[in-house]
Amino acid sequence: QVQLVQSGAEVKKPGASVKVSCEASGYTFISYDISWVRQATGQGLEWMGWMNSNSGNTGYAQKFQGRVTMTRNTSISTAYMELYSLTSDDTAVYYCARAQKGGYYGMDVWGQGTTVTVSS
Amino acid sequence: EIVLTQSPGTLSLSPGERATLSCRASQSVTGGSLAWYQHKPGQAPRLLIYGASSRATGIPDRFSGSGSGTDFTLTISRLEPEDFAVYYCQQYTYNFGGGTKVEIK
Numbered sequence: 005q006v007q008l009v010q011s012g013a014e015v016k017k018p019g020a021s022v023k024v025s026c027e028a029s030g031y032t033f034i035s036y037d038i039s040w041v042r043q044a045t046g047q048g049l050e051w052m053g054w055m056n057s058n059s060g061n062t063g064y065a066q067k068f069q070g071r072v073t074m075t076r077n078t079s080i081s082t083a084y085m086e087l088y089s090l091t092s093d094d095t096a097v098y099y100c101a102r103a104q105k106g107g108y109y110g111m112d113v114w115g116q117g118t119t120v121t122v123s124s
Numbered sequence: 125e126i127v128l129t130q131s132p133g134t135l136s137l138s139p140g141e142r143a144t145l146s147c148r149a150s151q152s153v154t155g156g157s158l159a160w161y162q163h164k165p166g167q168a169p170r171l172l173i174y175g176a177s178s179r180a181t182g183i184p185d186r187f188s189g190s191g192s193g194t195d196f197t198l199t200i201s202r203l204e205p206e207d208f209a210v211y212y213c214q215q216y217t218y219n220f221g222g223g224t225k226v227e228i229k
Contacts, residue, residue, distance in 0.1 A: 041169070041220075049161070049169060049212050049220040063217055066125070099168055107216025110159035110174035112181070117168055 006030035008100050008115035015121045016090050023086040024118045026100035033081035034058040036102040039111055040074065040085045044096040052098075055083060056105070090122045126151055128213050128221035136229040143200040145224045147213035152193050157216050160189055160198045163223075164209045172211075173198060200226075 011025040026038060040052040053064035055074040062074045068087070076083045083100060098118045101111035127150040137143055147158070153176075160173040171180040173189035176196055186201040200207055208228050214220045 039216075043163075048210075048223045049163065049214075051214065051217075051219045054217055065219065101169075103216060106155075106157070107159075108155060108157045108175055110171045110180065110216070111161075111169075112171045112174075114168035114170075 006113050008102065008113055010098075010100060010115040010118045013119040013121070015123065018091055018122055018124055020090050020122075021086060021088040022090060022094075022120050023084055024098050024100075024120070026083040026085070026115050028081040028083070028102070031102075033076075034078055035104075037105055037107070038074070038076070038083040039101050039103055040072075041099045041101060041111075042096040043099075044093070047096075050096075052085070054103070054107075057083065087120075090120075092122050094120065095122045096120060126153065126215055126218045128215065128219070130211075130213060130221035130224050132224060133222070134225045134227060136227050137203055138229045139203050139205055141203050143198075143203055143207075143226055145198040145200075145211055145226075147191075147196040147198070147221050149194040149196070149215070153196075153215050156192065158189075158191070158196050159214050159216070160187075161212045161214065161220075162207075162209045163212060169212070 009027045039054040055062045073086045100115040102113045103111045131146045156176045158176045161169040163169040177189045210223045212220045
């Protein structure tokens, strides 16, 4: 079946970076974009950015520009999101989701979420 | 940058009642690419509606979306117990609206 499986929970210290992976299966990886969305405790969903899984082209939300990198390894159908210079405000559940190019059809398959905790 | 504003923030209703959720955009949404998502605690969000009015695969027909330009609506015709959740609108590559929590009255 079509699914996205994310890496496990992370605990990081302030100032560190975190890299979350998202492995796709059940569909042609390069045919869909991968977006990243996060939710801090008690907050709403926050869109971080997207990546064209074929070309590797990316687009980041202004809030995260300069602090996030989205990449992929097409040989293993895996996308990555790396966030730098972590603060306690980055403590959240991070999700990857796939979307057809252009996004008209929405983000239809989601990973299970990865909890990232930033604490000294 | 398009900003989406959802209202109300919270909707208190009983099972069987109709829910009407609003999403207003700061500028016209291009190509009708407005989606609605349902989110429950401890779960990944679920796509309900894409293209403003098309139901995603497997979504019951009690969920419907409408609207164009800057004003969009998600309607749940008769609330089932499993529908109590937080609902978000989003235009792809822009941020989500602030969400509407549908809670049991």
